[in-house]
Ligand code: BES
């Protein structure tokens with residue numbers, strides 16, 4: 474570990490990964506991965522029949538690998554991509570991730586593609602290979618005193634020459650998207666005492682200036698001026714100031730405008746409603762995963778030529794108990810004027826989110842998409858593999874679902890069922906910040922919906938997929954960076970709903 478903490482070591486590391494497309498493996502590439510599906514001819518480079526592969530226990534399931542050392546010192550790794558008729562970009566991404574881990578002692582990895590991917594758009598294949606290799610190999614080493622991990626520095630794609638142009642275009646795009654997800658993972662992994670809201674504001678300022686974004690960091694005085702009582706209320710127990718970080722991307726000629734809102738709870742102790750320190754709460758430094766995904770996504774929009782205006786609103790503070798902290802029964806007056814009776818200080822995400830949503834609505838964006846590690850209930854309902862998505866508009870919902878499909882960051886539509894709205898009625902304010910004993914992800918979404926009003930809005934509850942519980946494909950166990958690639962894909966195809 475170096476003496477100064479770098480909150481985003483992947484920024485430079487992924488930029489430095491070299492990406493090449495060639496016709497035949499070069500002499501210095503010691504590891505060559507070859508994609509193999511579950512039936513039909515085995516690519517000649519593997520040098521083994523289907524029968525021999527089967528006898529060695531290799532069936533070609535997606536992400537399965539079989540390492541075959543060669544006499545000349547090189548290594549071939551057979552990598553499964555599943556059923557031939559079902560090979561899609563997600564399978565290729567998972568295969569590349571598994572390959573990069575199987576070759577974990579090599580800095581350079583080559584992947585040969587042939588028949589098994591011939592039905593797919595070559596640009597998507599190139600993108601998936603680079604995303605998979607970089608993300609499958611991701612490790613967070615910033616805080617170790619010494620690291621034995623070999624970093625990935627080169628990805629080579631071996632393919633027929635007529636595919637090269639498309640593969641290269643896709644591979645470059647894949648490197649940008651992989652950087653976004655890696656940066657989002659870094660931000661989630663950074664401990665709460667190192668990445669505070671003011672530190673996040675400074676970092677966002679640096680990233681914005683390096684990646685062609687506008688930035689405005691609202692400090693506590695500015696938030697008081699604006700009347701952002703939701704964010705300020707949560708911040709009351711903290712030794713550190715809050716920040717509302719407004720990031721803007723304005724490409725020339727764009728007309729449509731997408732607003733992205735991220736929950737940035739740098740650490741969620743629960744506040745006065747203190748959480749127990751059991752294992753699920755040891756991860757609460759990751760309660761800023763939504764804000765991290767928005768910043769990381771926006772940091773690659775200029776280089777990817779995203780064609781629409783995007784403004785990100787990151788609502789940042791930690792949630793701490795202290796003698797100054799918000800108390801049960803306190804009432805927060807939010808930016809829109811709506812008031813909230815706070816009956817559980819651990820339902821803090823929605824308090825900070827509504828001030829950010831209000832600012833986005835004031836800026837007259839065409840749609841707001843928010844992303845938040847909002848409820849344990851959503852994690853219970855869907856598990857870690859999918860985010861819950863809620864929406865007040867079918868158009869924006871369809872766009873989010875399409876982006877989830879492309880990025881393989883899966884979402885599941887949950888109902889914004891107005892019949893539960895009365896559970897949020899307060900005896901003394903416009904609304905209270907907790908609902909009933911069940912349906913917690915829905916009542917949290919209904920709460921946010923009030924601030925979105927008539928603006929087309931979708932809400933991603935990523936409490937489940939903020940981290941992967943086991944290593945699979947391009948998803949190593951730990952902070953997932955979920956949402957960064959989904960948001961880039963969303964912005965890339967965004968149209969006014
Ligand atoms: N950050 C948590 C939600 C969470 C839980 C995210 C587990 C990831 C993993 C959120 O602030 C929270 O504490 N929600 C409460 C709401 C409740 C008090 C209404 C919850 O889900 O228990």
Ligand code: MN
Nearest residue numbers: 741819820821
């Ligand atoms: Mn909480």
Ligand code: ZN
Nearest residue numbers: 738741760822
């Ligand atoms: Zn939280």
